[in-house]
Amino acid sequence: MVYLTRVEHFNAAHKLYNPKWTREKNEDVFGKCANENWHGHNYELYVTVKGKVDPDTGFLMDVKKLSEIINNHVLELVDHKNLNMDVPFLEGQLCSTENLAKGIWDQIQPHIPTGVRLHCIKLYETPRIFVEYFGD
Amino acid sequence: MVYLTRVEHFNAAHKLYNPKWTREKNEDVFGKCANENWHGHNYELYVTVKGKVDPDTGFLMDVKKLSEIINNHVLELVDHKNLNMDVPFLEGQLCSTENLAKGIWDQIQPHIPTGVRLHCIKLYETPRIFVEYFGD
Amino acid sequence: MVYLTRVEHFNAAHKLYNPKWTREKNEDVFGKCANENWHGHNYELYVTVKGKVDPDTGFLMDVKKLSEIINNHVLELVDHKNLNMDVPFLEGQLCSTENLAKGIWDQIQPHIPTGVRLHCIKLYETPRIFVEYFGD
Amino acid sequence: MVYLTRVEHFNAAHKLYNPKWTREKNEDVFGKCANENWHGHNYELYVTVKGKVDPDTGFLMDVKKLSEIINNHVLELVDHKNLNMDVPFLEGQLCSTENLAKGIWDQIQPHIPTGVRLHCIKLYETPRIFVEYFGD
Amino acid sequence: MVYLTRVEHFNAAHKLYNPKWTREKNEDVFGKCANENWHGHNYELYVTVKGKVDPDTGFLMDVKKLSEIINNHVLELVDHKNLNMDVPFLEGQLCSTENLAKGIWDQIQPHIPTGVRLHCIKLYETPRIFVEYFGD
């Protein structure tokens, strides 16, 4: 069993805002992150897959193929977007890094080729805050 | 003459959009950066001052004081904000990294203590794009 | 289950010196790290917690609260300190990165809120040496 | 149980080329990585060991000793080399990062001292691609 | 006057070898870098341009356009290549980082748009060695 990770980058606007709450409660809970005019981040996304090495290629899987999956099913949808307004797979959810990591897992998992398994989504919101999700 | 640099961090939403142009022209010129629903970045800000070393302290200037100036006159105004909507010192300007760097220079320069000179504002918009401004 | 990590920074002086040994044996075992006049490091501290996402906030826990716990119970005690002389939670121990990571675990663990679990303390002593501790 | 990691650096040339295949098939599968005139990388190597802390030293193991093992049994063989032509422990294998990580595990594992266990080889081929191997 | 930098990445094989010298002299002068079977690097390339900000765009120049110039006139020629064998603009030269930086300047300079000036090529050969060239 070997683990292979590809790192990709995107940037997006978002705010943390629970529509069931008053503006005051949102500001209490989320502080500056509740700014109604949005703020944003450069996100660093680490996608890790695991499996056996193919003896003919020496690859677990072709990392260019993994990069294409991430581009087609994640970056196309989130890069230079507003996470609260523009991203179908986050609709109706709080746009926290935790929920974004879980949403990215669900976007990528169906496209991983047979014989390989998605292992981890690791997502940096800032250079000092990151979330990891292992699918359960 | 010695140069001293303090690095600070903030994040913000913005879009690139010239109100004198049609939406089509904005999309032509600015591409994904013109997304009307905003996108955002983690900005890394390098502020460099220059001057002589004080023999009693060994300091060009106290770096905590420099950090306070950056916090009070820049970070308080831009961190977790929308650069187009929330930032008085960018009003009426295109919110490019170039203009943001120049605006930050103007915010910091008046507060640098006598005997020290502001040398450079360096601003990373992403880990692969940055702007430097030396005040003229 | 989601994992959330906050990265913090501190710096400190220390030496590696076993008082039960002669100076010669200390120099034999610890080399330059036994310098009786101390040396020091910038430490990068990664604190990882794990748990379920709160549907009302999208958070595992508020990362600002995690940062406060680290500041109050670790950074206040070790930042700009001498690990051998100034830090009660290291008293009587060798000031290795291994023991420091374990001590930091014990400082933080009691303050993690109910429903969340401390998962890992990862501590960089230099950019090329780090230790991880998972609590057992 | 504590985990200790040492990071080392080397650089090397290689190509991805399966001698059982035609040049066309190699170019199909490996793309630019099949360039017959070679290309190369700076590799960042993370070696992690695990075990108990020795109460007399505060160490899991002496990190200088770990560094020597990596230097003698890996870096001497791969640094400034051609992975396909110069490295006995890769003979007859595809020179992928996956196989290189596994080969490095086999080079290091026999030299880890009693009471300590090799835990992980993590190998960056570029800042955006890395492989991890845990020995099975 | 504002300075704008775009960072790009490529990797390549090379060796340092002066064909006018014996193998012994090459090994004396270049050490491990003279390995006849090649070695290689991940190169980080910083391209800095300078000029005035266009009031209609807020840009010194469109950074996507700068990225295209670098891709078309440098990366296409050097990425996943052998610098000694595959790169026309290095023909007949020692493949040092110094000469590579100067060659990259000459590749990019003619394509910089009117009103903007190429300011600096900065090239990392390893994370601990880099060269800067300002065109004279």
Added chain:
Amino acid sequence: MVYLTRVEHFNAAHKLYNPKWTREKNEDVFGKCANENWHGHNYELYVTVKGKVDPDTGFLMDVKKLSEIINNHVLELVDHKNLNMDVPFLEGQLCSTENLAKGIWDQIQPHIPTGVRLHCIKLYETPRIFVEYFGD
């Protein structure tokens, strides 16, 4: 003219303390940095030289030779040391990063070979604070 930079690393203990002042005044001016029991840092040192490229080697100067100069005349004296107590070239000076950078310049400058000029000492005290000195 080409500029070549070598990055090296060392760590050391120090305190900021002016012996002409009372302890109170030292604490007022230097805050936590005046801790009488010392604190410490990992320093990243960038040494830049400039000159012409030798057509026979493609080198400004051999970077291994530059590394040896830094090791022999700086790192041997400061690595794993107490800057206030152990370092002859800092005797009688405040151990600020500014003075340390100037002292390192004076240590390296006499050993730079003919035809090459020392250009800059850049010294990171923490990842967020650095000083540059150009020799005048």
